[in-house]
Amino acid sequence: MFEAAELGRKISRDEFDAMAPELRTELLALQQQLRQADFPVIVLFAGVDGAGKNETVNLINEWMDPRWIVTRAYGKPSDEERERPEFWRYWRDLPPKGKVGLFLSSWYHRPLVDRVYGKTTLAELDENLEQIVHFEKALADEGALILKFWMHLSEKAQKKRLKGLEKDPMTAWQVTKTDWEHYCLYDKFTSAAERLIMHTSKGHAPWQIVEGADSRYRSAVVLQALKDAITKHLANREAVKKVNAEIKGKAAKGKKAAAPDALVSQPSILSSLDMTQKLEGPDYTKALQEQRARLAHLYHVAKEKGVSTALVFEGWDAAGKGGTIRRLTNALNARDYQVIPIAAPTEEERAQHYLWRFWRHVARAGRVTVFDRSWYGRVLVERVEGFCTEEAWRRAYGEINDFEEQLTQHGIVMCKFWLHITSEEQLARFNSRGQIEYKKWKLTDEDWRNRESWGLYEQAVNDMVERTSTSNAPWTLIEANSKNLARVKVMRTVADALEAALGKAAKIKKK
Amino acid sequence: MFEAAELGRKISRDEFDAMAPELRTELLALQQQLRQADFPVIVLFAGVDGAGKNETVNLINEWMDPRWIVTRAYGKPSDEERERPEFWRYWRDLPPKGKVGLFLSSWYHRPLVDRVYGKTTLAELDENLEQIVHFEKALADEGALILKFWMHLSEKAQKKRLKGLEKDPMTAWQVTKTDWEHYCLYDKFTSAAERLIMHTSKGHAPWQIVEGADSRYRSAVVLQALKDAITKHLANREAVKKVNAEIKGKAAKGKKAAAPDALVSQPSILSSLDMTQKLEGPDYTKALQEQRARLAHLYHVAKEKGVSTALVFEGWDAAGKGGTIRRLTNALNARDYQVIPIAAPTEEERAQHYLWRFWRHVARAGRVTVFDRSWYGRVLVERVEGFCTEEAWRRAYGEINDFEEQLTQHGIVMCKFWLHITSEEQLARFNSRGQIEYKKWKLTDEDWRNRESWGLYEQAVNDMVERTSTSNAPWTLIEANSKNLARVKVMRTVADALEAALGKAAKIKKK
The missing domain is CATH 3.40.50.300 (P-loop containing nucleotide triphosphate hydrolases)
Structure with a gap:
């Protein structure tokens, strides 16, 4: 599944600098349109440690207007969170209509890690994923735009990346023991990830696998995808609104007539x-x-x-x-x-x-x-x-x-x-x-x-x-x-x- | 200070039953008026354990419409609360305009208990109380009606009450070890309470000391006080609204004229x-x-x-x-x-x-x-x-x-x-x-x-x-x-x- 994300694709600085200003302007303009829209944008980042999840989220906050962006990353649940169903904390953090929510270590994190560490069976993983599908479907059905980016690195590239971060005193703190632990479990991680992506990539909330080795390449891919998706969704929602208004208009006209007397007079549970x-x-x-x-x-x-x-x-x-x-x-x-x-x-x-x-x-x-x-x-x-x-x-x-x-x-x-x-x-x-x-x-x-x-x-x-x-x-x-x-x-x-x-x-x- | 609350005042069942229906109807009617009002009602209960704080709060919920009442009681702060200033949890629980908030073991609890157990000095207690005064003043200044009931029992009456509760298997669980611990500290408790009441009984948020030994008496006192205070505050707020509207009308007319040129042209910090x-x-x-x-x-x-x-x-x-x-x-x-x-x-x-x-x-x-x-x-x-x-x-x-x-x-x-x-x-x-x-x-x-x-x-x-x-x-x-x-x-x-x-x-x- 990840082969296509190990091709070593790159974008040169010149290429990137050439495309950046326009893309950035467009994203800012879209954000303004979005503020009036009737849906939130939910963007998830997951994938291999060191593949640039944090950096990409930072870049989006830098390029776009952070005032209309909510960024959430999750650690261990607080006691108030533990006392409620697992998804409570995600629900409370959902961006309102008109805003963009960027999610790190979100609802995929626990199911994936539990599986990699052997704490759950395959069947349990599937059950967790099923629950996620329902969650995302419910949000999408009410209009939310959901984008999910899987940031990938080959095993070799991950090692190189972690070593590189460790060398620079400015970034060394970013590499934790957990990162190396995950690295040692690379194969298990990849196989669980494949299953995760297969089960949860849906039309309403598709995964996009992004090659994470080159920072300019992955930035360009994510930002372009974000731009395209928001543009398309804005247009779609307009169309949906029109159709719904028409349906509603018709229904209002024929409402009382639509009351199926025959049905109504059927014995109901209440009778x-x-x-x-x-x-x-x-x-x-x-x-x-x-x-x-x-x-x-x-x-x-x-x-x-x-x-x-x-x-x-x-x-x-x-x-x-x-x-x-x-x-x-x-x-x-x-x-x-x-x-x-x-x-x-x-x-x-x-x-x-x-x-x-x-x-x-x-x-x-x-x-x-x-x-x-x-x-x-x-x-x-x-x-x-x-x-x-x-x-x-x-x-x-x-x-x-x-x-x-x-x-x-x-x-x-x-x-x-x-x-x-x-x-x-x-x-x-x-x-x-x-x-x-x-x-x-x-x-x-x-x-x-x-x-x-x-x-x-x-x-x-x-x-x-x-x-x-x-x-x-x-x-x-x-x-x-x-x-x-x-x-x-x-x-x-x-x-x-x-x-x-x-x-x-x-x-x-x-x- | 508490002598007047140890007189053994009682109300007979007949007296209570005679006044109850009308009082109750009036409270319900007031609640409906309140829903349109521009202020919340904040009612605090504190005092001696066993003096009927819980029972009174229950009664208010029974008599009035619990849908427009928020009842909050506080235990140990959660980790999300500990990570923020002490008053954060009280702020987040404040009732919105039009609702009644009943508070048990609230912002007075920690300062009082800390003092009784000798964890704080008198000066620290005073500092805590000062902070509370500011908090309540800020709420009252924006229109909140604040009522504070201190439910009192004499030492003898408290002992009797706790013993009584313990005897009945239906209520025995209500008496905790902490209650008896507090009982043993009765004198310290009373002396700290006196200071607390003296320092924090203000015109905008007065304490009312209620003799708690007789359940009908204390209920009647609290409910009547609640009724009177809401009635009065509704009238006051109407008057305030009118005055403010007048002031605003005048200000709007003369607004630009009111800009004191002489003042404006003074060198400001910015210049x-x-x-x-x-x-x-x-x-x-x-x-x-x-x-x-x-x-x-x-x-x-x-x-x-x-x-x-x-x-x-x-x-x-x-x-x-x-x-x-x-x-x-x-x-x-x-x-x-x-x-x-x-x-x-x-x-x-x-x-x-x-x-x-x-x-x-x-x-x-x-x-x-x-x-x-x-x-x-x-x-x-x-x-x-x-x-x-x-x-x-x-x-x-x-x-x-x-x-x-x-x-x-x-x-x-x-x-x-x-x-x-x-x-x-x-x-x-x-x-x-x-x-x-x-x-x-x-x-x-x-x-x-x-x-x-x-x-x-x-x-x-x-x-x-x-x-x-x-x-x-x-x-x-x-x-x-x-x-x-x-x-x-x-x-x-x-x-x-x-x-x-x-x-x-x-x-x-x-x-």
């Missing part, structure tokens, strides 16, 4: 619920106290063991999410939980992938995070109201499953609730809300509008549950016509999940 | 600079290389020792900030520095104290952060253009000095540069910018407008340097008519500062 169930009087009080006590005990054990909990609440307007959440959190200590209300994203959130704003709320070890509405907005309100393209909400199922898998694999206990009420019950609650002074604010015109699309929402809920109820992060449907029943069932479900998880807790902690 | 200096040809090349080499070496030592550097660049439009920054960062590895361009604040930043957005960029140990414009915007552009009140920019000098003192006391090396050019030189550069294709974007109408207020800006720069040039964070004025000279002088200044600091570095690390 199978027995909505007449009740829980009243002393039965309720007893059940509530019982579950409360269980929760108070279990979450405390979970906290001690560093096991976090993520709870997702979705449901019809007026289904009682707020009240249910309050009953649940009453069993917890306020210092240990956080309720995250999900409304319109902020400006900084809008400048990122739609999952970014949920990643930022992933809590440290031993915490409970309650999402009052969640990332499922994409496949519910955004789908029904046409706030995103059909293509976007369709792929969201997979992206969400990936996201939740990362959380649960890290040991986070996850429960997702759909609070269901009947249309009649909702109407009754809307009417009574208008009459209670301190609840009036809860009822908005939007609530009434949403009611009109009940059938579409029901279909969306059905699809959501079908596509995203996994064994690690299952949906629980809650018969919420009875608020009492809903509260007890939610608490019981969370307690059951904690109980089930805490058997595994010791194992989680060791990790 | 003492020799703007004819130059650095050309081989002299420049040699000097640049020399400083570059020094910097490359010194910053690497600093990185090893975990010493961070913060560089602030301010200057006239077209003074060459960008170019100077690029020459400087060329000496560094891109993975170790970050250039932060300061433009208009984002929505999330606007919802916080004006210094919040700079705190968030305080880097981890061993990094270089370059601010291209900075927190000095408040006393430059915001002052001159009337974007903030006179009162706001006048107090900013002190707030900024506090901020920088915290950074430098943590061991961060700080240099601040004003890049000065003459008005004639600026005009020449503006004209030439318009002619270079990839520099055209740099020249905006605003630049031309700013030129008209040259005199006012000069006065503002003068005041800024006078008020904020401290020994730890001095201003360096750069004669930037000669770009070469500016670049070399900036690099030399940074290198000198690093050299001076690295003598102390070992000491910093031990901490």
Whole structure:
């Protein structure tokens, strides 16, 4: 695979100096265009030590305007990072739309090194790579331009390079013991790298292998590739925007007609619920106290063991999410939980992938995070109201499953609730809300509008549950016509999940 | 001081139940008003262990809507927190405008405990408290409502309470060894607490001592106080807004007239600079290389020792900030520095104290952060253009000095540069910018407008340097008519500062 990158290609100083001014001007001009664009540029550098990764990143910062560039390199994770899924730290560092992010020793580093040192099997490496593919795909699908440069050196060239750096007192510090260790593992490294590149070079995030021996040659290749890719992507995104606007225009016109009555009237998962169930009087009080006590005990054990909990609440307007959440959190200590209300994203959130704003709320070890509405907005309100393209909400199922898998694999206990009420019950609650002074604010015109699309929402809920109820992060449907029943069932479900998880807790902690 | 909180005051269940519904409704309604308000509510709980701090915070979360409440409790700082000034973690957790933040074991905890355990002297405690006063004052001055509750128990009552909690298997885990340790230090604790309350109870952030023995009594007192304070503050802020709008209206009308010609024509610090200096040809090349080499070496030592550097660049439009920054960062590895361009604040930043957005960029140990414009915007552009009140920019000098003192006391090396050019030189550069294709974007109408207020800006720069040039964070004025000279002088200044600091570095690390 790397033969083509060992040909000893060079560019003379004259050649380089001849091309440099124009290329540089173009890159600076592109950066200005980019600032207005609706996508980030993510550039990864990986490869053989000494092949010029750092130097190239420095050069880009020198040639372009470093104010619109974010450069990130990763060492050992901090404790705040270790307490969260591995990708949390990459998510938090993603450049917003309009900026360029340069990444060194990034998400490929750990999988590669672990494999080279024999800490993981081939199958585990493949699994790691698969996760990366999903990550990059999700970013690219939302528009990100992803470029990956593999900087290569032949074994001989690497040795020469490391020796050369060591000789010069100005650069000697750059060569570490690890560099020589890696050098000794050159063959293992190359073979793992081949597999890595094969598995993760995709149309949306291709690897480019760059011969790293000659600094002018590799600089010219990378900078030219960067220029070409940004130019092309700017044009592509313009085209995509136009197409999406057209689709949206058409959809808006024919929207209500597009509601497939036949489909809507199909029995959905929701229609199978027995909505007449009740829980009243002393039965309720007893059940509530019982579950409360269980929760108070279990979450405390979970906290001690560093096991976090993520709870997702979705449901019809007026289904009682707020009240249910309050009953649940009453069993917890306020210092240990956080309720995250999900409304319109902020400006900084809008400048990122739609999952970014949920990643930022992933809590440290031993915490409970309650999402009052969640990332499922994409496949519910955004789908029904046409706030995103059909293509976007369709792929969201997979992206969400990936996201939740990362959380649960890290040991986070996850429960997702759909609070269901009947249309009649909702109407009754809307009417009574208008009459209670301190609840009036809860009822908005939007609530009434949403009611009109009940059938579409029901279909969306059905699809959501079908596509995203996994064994690690299952949906629980809650018969919420009875608020009492809903509260007890939610608490019981969370307690059951904690109980089930805490058997595994010791194992989680060791990790 | 605490006698009045040992009177054994109680509220009967009937009394409490009678007042509860109305109080609760009012609090919920206030929360809704608050969501539209232009200030955050910061509520601190401190006091004797077992006096109901946690319970009260839980109750507030139960009664009010937890979605607009942020509850924070602090344990040992994480490594990411330890690598930054002590207050960094409090800044990052501050509630945005419209939300309530409840704080447990917060910024009073460490100073108090350190004093009780004899780790600090009285003078050191006072110094810590002084810093807190400044912090709270800065928040209050920008509109924050700050409430501080000291939950008190007599020695006897504390013993009873801890024993009681221990008896009940449901609450036994709440009592830790530390609690009993604190109990044994009751007298020391009380005496330190008295001093703490005396020094930090201010009009803008008063302490309220609450008798904690009876849960209904303390709940009623805290919730009523919360309600009253929010109600009053909402009204106050409305009044302040009106007054400010009036002042601003008047100022806008008479703005140019308000430019005191006599003052502007006074010789400022800037007029003492020799703007004819130059650095050309081989002299420049040699000097640049020399400083570059020094910097490359010194910053690497600093990185090893975990010493961070913060560089602030301010200057006239077209003074060459960008170019100077690029020459400087060329000496560094891109993975170790970050250039932060300061433009208009984002929505999330606007919802916080004006210094919040700079705190968030305080880097981890061993990094270089370059601010291209900075927190000095408040006393430059915001002052001159009337974007903030006179009162706001006048107090900013002190707030900024506090901020920088915290950074430098943590061991961060700080240099601040004003890049000065003459008005004639600026005009020449503006004209030439318009002619270079990839520099055209740099020249905006605003630049031309700013030129008209040259005199006012000069006065503002003068005041800024006078008020904020401290020994730890001095201003360096750069004669930037000669770009070469500016670049070399900036690099030399940074290198000198690093050299001076690295003598102390070992000491910093031990901490």
